[in-house]
Amino acid sequence: xxxxxxxxxxxxxxSLKDKDDINAFSRHLARKNELKRRTERRKKLxxxxxxxxxxxxxxxxxxxxHYNIGDVFILDSKQDVEHTLEQTITELNNDVEQFTAELAxxxxxxxxxxxxxxxxxxxxxxxxx
Amino acid sequence: xxxxxxxxxxxxxxxxxxxxxxxxxxxxxxxxxxxxDDIPKVVEEHSxxxxxxxxxxxxxxxRFFEENLVKNRDxxxxxxxxxxxxxxxxxxxxxxxxxxxxxxxDIETHFELSDGIFAKARIPATNKxxxxxGANVMVEYTHxxxxxxxxxxxxxxxxxxxxTNADISYLRDQLNTTDVNLSRVYxxxxxxxxxxxxxxxxxxxxxxxxxxxx
Numbered sequence: 001x002x003x004x005x006x007x008x009x010x011x012x013x014x015s016l017k018d019k020d021d022i023n024a025f026s027r028h029l030a031r032k033n034e035l036k037r038r039t040e041r042r043k044k045l046x047x048x049x050x051x052x053x054x055x056x057x058x059x060x061x062x063x064x065x066h067y068n069i070g071d072v073f074i075l076d077s078k079q080d081v082e083h084t085l086e087q088t089i090t091e092l093n094n095d096v097e098q099f100t101a102e103l104a105x106x107x108x109x110x111x112x113x114x115x116x117x118x119x120x121x122x123x124x125x126x127x128x129x
Numbered sequence: 130x131x132x133x134x135x136x137x138x139x140x141x142x143x144x145x146x147x148x149x150x151x152x153x154x155x156x157x158x159x160x161x162x163x164x165x166d167d168i169p170k171v172v173e174e175h176s177x178x179x180x181x182x183x184x185x186x187x188x189x190x191x192r193f194f195e196e197n198l199v200k201n202r203d204x205x206x207x208x209x210x211x212x213x214x215x216x217x218x219x220x221x222x223x224x225x226x227x228x229x230x231x232x233x234x235d236i237e238t239h240f241e242l243s244d245g246i247f248a249k250a251r252i253p254a255t256n257k258x259x260x261x262x263g264a265n266v267m268v269e270y271t272h273x274x275x276x277x278x279x280x281x282x283x284x285x286x287x288x289x290x291x292x293t294n295a296d297i298s299y300l301r302d303q304l305n306t307t308d309v310n311l312s313r314v315y316x317x318x319x320x321x322x323x324x325x326x327x328x329x330x331x332x333x334x335x336x337x338x339x340x341x342x343x
Contacts, residue, residue: 074238
């Protein structure tokens, strides 16, 4: 996002409100990127946990499983580990849902700001990511 | 004769520009950037190159500050992840130990002895856990106490993380404001130069027509 140099439209004067809009846009953009990053990370974790869950199914029912907590692997029963995994996956999914909702909201206000700013400044302002 | 007022206006410009960033409100040590409303007037009062130099310096200072804050945020996020792991471990220990009665079993674990080397350990059911508080101090707590302490630490870190995030977005606002100012001063300067080129001798006149016509 930037303001192009050299060819500011003569006659177009930037007001305090325009500046505030630009700031708001930039803040939204930063938050959007952060949310995207976080969603990616969660999704990766969900994939890993689901893979682990799939592997568990292949095991005997009474086989003990090592589950990693912090720096330690704890020997646990298969049912307990399955339960823990599923719980973690639910938590992660909740996070993803929350992020997606916020993302949609942000994108909406970004579109609005984009329309306003482009209408006024045209090609002299670049709001692409 | 002409050099005298020029000099005084230049030194005035310096003062004025230096005072631009230090708006009256300071947020956590971050000075507020002031939006320059009437660019033609500001450029007319101070020389454009001087303004550009000062504003870029300010912009760089903000950027430097931002870098520090982002580093700060990253380390706080790491601390939160660490805290969550610790809390999870204590909760797991507590859960496994509270299966009291006859079926209390030792907890079998493999713990990391060194990088990539794991050793087997058996933890007998216990209601105590030791927390490393830092500064070479380790204190024994009951599980409940440990959970409370760790949760409290976690929420404290979360609070300073929130604060840092707020600081970062405040800072980015100031940075943007400054960059917008910078671009506009620059554009104004370019246009003034162009009209000097076009109109030759009557630079002031050109400036007046192309810019004050709104």
